[in-house]
Amino acid sequence: MKHFLPRIILVGPPNSGKTTLFNWLTGLKHKTVNYPGSTVSLGRGQLASHWIDQSLDVIDTPGTYSLTHPVQEEHVTVDVLNAHLGDGVPLVSVLVLDSSRLVQFGKLVEDFATIAPTSCLALTMADTLDTRLRLRLESVLNRLVKGRWFWIDGRLGGGVNKIVEYVQNPESLRVPSADVWKQEFSAVSDSSTQGEAWDRWVFHRVLGWPLFLLIMGSLFYSVFWAAAPAMELIDFLFSWLSAEIQVWVGGGVLGDFLSRGVIQGFGAVLVFVPQIAILFLGLTLLEDSGYLARAAALTDRPLLKIGMTGKSFVPLMSGFACAIPAIMAARTVGGARARLITILVIPVLSCSARLPVFALLLALLFPGEPGRAALILTGLYLLGLVSAALAGGVLARVLPERGFSPFLMDVPPYRWPRWKSIGATVTLRTKSYVVKAGPTILMLSIALWALTTFPNYNLADAGQRLQVSWAAGLGRMMEPILSPMGADWRVGVGLVSAFAAREVFVSALAILFHVTGDVTETSAPLLDALTKATLPDGSLVFTTASVSAVLVFFVIALQCMSTLAVMRQELNSWRLPLAVLLGYNLVAYALAVLTYQMMSA
Amino acid sequence: MTLMTHLSSVAHVGTSWRIHEIDGTEDMKRRLHAMGIHEGDKLTVLHALPFSGGWVVSFGPFAVAFRREEAESILVQGPLP
Numbered sequence: 001m002k003h004f005l006p007r008i009i010l011v012g013p014p015n016s017g018k019t020t021l022f023n024w025l026t027g028l029k030h031k032t033v034n035y036p037g038s039t040v041s042l043g044r045g046q047l048a049s050h051w052i053d054q055s056l057d058v059i060d061t062p063g064t065y066s067l068t069h070p071v072q073e074e075h076v077t078v079d080v081l082n083a084h085l086g087d088g089v090p091l092v093s094v095l096v097l098d099s100s101r102l103v104q105f106g107k108l109v110e111d112f113a114t115i116a117p118t119s120c121l122a123l124t125m126a127d128t129l130d131t132r133l134r135l136r137l138e139s140v141l142n143r144l145v146k147g148r149w150f151w152i153d154g155r156l157g158g159g160v161n162k163i164v165e166y167v168q169n170p171e172s173l174r175v176p177s178a179d180v181w182k183q184e185f186s187a188v189s190d191s192s193t194q195g196e197a198w199d200r201w202v203f204h205r206v207l208g209w210p211l212f213l214l215i216m217g218s219l220f221y222s223v224f225w226a227a228a229p230a231m232e233l234i235d236f237l238f239s240w241l242s243a244e245i246q247v248w249v250g251g252g253v254l255g256d257f258l259s260r261g262v263i264q265g266f267g268a269v270l271v272f273v274p275q276i277a278i279l280f281l282g283l284t285l286l287e288d289s290g291y292l293a294r295a296a297a298l299t300d301r302p303l304l305k306i307g308m309t310g311k312s313f314v315p316l317m318s319g320f321a322c323a324i325p326a327i328m329a330a331r332t333v334g335g336a337r338a339r340l341i342t343i344l345v346i347p348v349l350s351c352s353a354r355l356p357v358f359a360l361l362l363a364l365l366f367p368g369e370p371g372r373a374a375l376i377l378t379g380l381y382l383l384g385l386v387s388a389a390l391a392g393g394v395l396a397r398v399l400p401e402r403g404f405s406p407f408l409m410d411v412p413p414y415r416w417p418r419w420k421s422i423g424a425t426v427t428l429r430t431k432s433y434v435v436k437a438g439p440t441i442l443m444l445s446i447a448l449w450a451l452t453t454f455p456n457y458n459l460a461d462a463g464q465r466l467q468v469s470w471a472a473g474l475g476r477m478m479e480p481i482l483s484p485m486g487a488d489w490r491v492g493v494g495l496v497s498a499f500a501a502r503e504v505f506v507s508a509l510a511i512l513f514h515v516t517g518d519v520t521e522t523s524a525p526l527l528d529a530l531t532k533a534t535l536p537d538g539s540l541v542f543t544t545a546s547v548s549a550v551l552v553f554f555v556i557a558l559q560c561m562s563t564l565a566v567m568r569q570e571l572n573s574w575r576l577p578l579a580v581l582l583g584y585n586l587v588a589y590a591l592a593v594l595t596y597q598m599m600s601a
Numbered sequence: 602m603t604l605m606t607h608l609s610s611v612a613h614v615g616t617s618w619r620i621h622e623i624d625g626t627e628d629m630k631r632r633l634h635a636m637g638i639h640e641g642d643k644l645t646v647l648h649a650l651p652f653s654g655g656w657v658v659s660f661g662p663f664a665v666a667f668r669r670e671e672a673e674s675i676l677v678q679g680p681l682p
Contacts, residue, residue: 065632065635065636066631066632066635068631069628069631069632069635071632100662101637101662101663103637103661103662104636104637104660104662104663105637106637107634107635107637108635178634182637182639189661189662199647199648199657200648203647203648203649203650203651203657204651205649205651206651208651209651209652293666294666297650297653297655297657297666298650298651298653300650300653300655300666300668301650301652301653301654301655301668302652302653304668406628406629406632406668406670406671407655407666407667407668407670407671408632408633408636408665408666408667408671409665409666410636410663410664410665410666411657411664411665411666
């Protein structure tokens with residue numbers, strides 16, 4: 001494999017336009033990589049061939065205000081700079097600054113020039129300046145850093161070619177002290193108080209929070225609603241393809257493997273793509289417009305108590321739709337500890353895949369009483385929320401706060417989003433999910449197919465085949481563990497199968513209890529079969545106590561291989577996801593046993 | 602009458618102050634300097650964050666959101682007209 005050495009590193013404060021410049025330099029062909037040993041992502045790509053015919057690596061670092069006294073999340077930038085400065089490869093560092101706020105960053109410029117001498121300044125957002133201010137800034141810049149600074153037009157890519165030319169013949173960056181920088185730019189900057197008319201409503205004592213809930217609710221709802229048709233289409237296409245493959249290849253083990261293992265595995269990967277794309281579209285829009293920073297400021301205080309920050313709110317809320325995009329959205333959370341806690345808490349929130357399971361079990365508990373079922377359903381969602389808050393509280397005490405991590409957040413001016421940049425971010429993050437989490441989901445899907453299919457593949461009846469499968473063996477092995485929570489081996493098989501996706505629990509029970517035809521979670525034949533199902537001693541399988549216990553188990557348990565795969569991708573390790581799997585499932589089991597035993601007594 | 606007190610105790614929306622001293626920890630001082638906030642700077646309290654005890658404060662061309670804890674590290678003089 002050809003290895004491209006890193007050559008250009010983009011450094012700068014948050015919201016300075018680094019990623020926009022990165023997109024222009026790499027021509028949108030790049031990927032995110034986790035910095036070794038951390039949960040922080042870096043953008044990494046190659047300089048696009050239309051700039052020069054030479055392979056150069058470009059690295060986009062997380063936003064940083066200080067290189068000499070970095071806080072927790074800024075260490076990665078300093079480490080990357082130091083690592084690449086010391087490896088003998090020629091390196092050009094580019095400090096990206098918002099030109100409307102140059103006065104703010106004298107210390108960063110001074111430190112940057114000391115640490116990375118072969119470098120230049122890229123000044124963005126020049127389109128927001130009036131012509132007179134721009135000319136005044138040019139005059140000061142030419143005096144202080146002549147020939148080492150470039151305007152960058154984020155919308156049209158103007159000035160990017162100048163950076164590329166400079167990179168080929170870089171020179172030392174000499175800058176004045178931070179005090180002189182501040183003095184020079186204070187004299188020419190717009191000193192009027194920065195304030196936005198819309199902020200009167202955004203931070204309004206009474207209307208601020210309802211407005212926030214409306215905006216976030218719309219985003220959350222669109223992840224649910226707007227993604228549904230595309231998800232249904234993907235589901236339909238893969239079901240059709242799966243059936244067609246069986247016809248083309250024949251009904252043998254190969255056809256079954258291809259149709260139920262491989263094709264349905266691919267379907268399990270791609271079905272989340274619409275939700276991920278829509279969530280990131282919304283998030284990037286809010287981030288680029290400047291609203292996300294304000295939303296983080298609004299929600300910071302309550303989340304601080306459970307180890308997270310205001311920026312955790314959006315990923316947490318997205319977790320109610322689906323944990324996969326929500327865990328990926330935690331990339332926007334600044335601070336490694338807050339991001340880690342956010343990722344670890346998300347699986348407890350009641351995602352949409354739990355809904356069919358809840359619907360089935362509630363229909364068993366309250367037949368013909370939709371009002372009571374709805375009330376308990378609300379209670380289950382609240383239980384998920386309370387469990388997440390408790391998990392956050394515990395994690396905040398267990399995970400040490402490393403170093404100084406204050407809440408000082410720039411409140412950027414409102415800006416029109418840059419559609420090209422938004423498109424690139426959405427594409428990149430969606431691709432990152434498919435490429436990184438996809439193979440793991442596919443592998444686990446094939447493993448589950450093998451568990452539910454073998455060793456008695458030759459049996460014609462799907463129900464009988466499942467009953468004598470390895471998964472059923474596992475279910476029977478689990479029966480002594482499951483019986484204290486009132487579940488028999490068939491429920492155990494359902495729980496194992498639900499690891500493919502929680503809603504599979506419904507179809508697995510339908511197969512195990514010999515219900516044929518098109519089954520939904522509330523279809524009468526399924527409910528009838530489950531209501532009448534008995535244990536060998538003649539007692540009912542699904543009693544109020546046993547159904548309540550399974551409900552409680554599903555609220556807490558991490559029952560989703562895709563979530564596990566995405567956690568591994570984001571945390572760059574299997575250790576924590578497996579610890580979380582064990583931890584949540586043990587707590588879920590203990591609570592389910594407690595529920596069953598108390599209700600039976 | 603000119604007051605000298607911590608920003609957290611006088612951060613009323615619409616008032617302006619001059620930073621006399623950053624008297625928090627050394628880390629806090631460095632952080633504020635890194636964000637372009639220095640002794641002698643003029644600030645204006647733009648908004649109080651609802652239900653959080655924090656503020657959005659303008660420093661001329663840029664604005665920063667503070668928690669109460671950070672505002673307790675900033676000794677200000679004023680109010681300015």
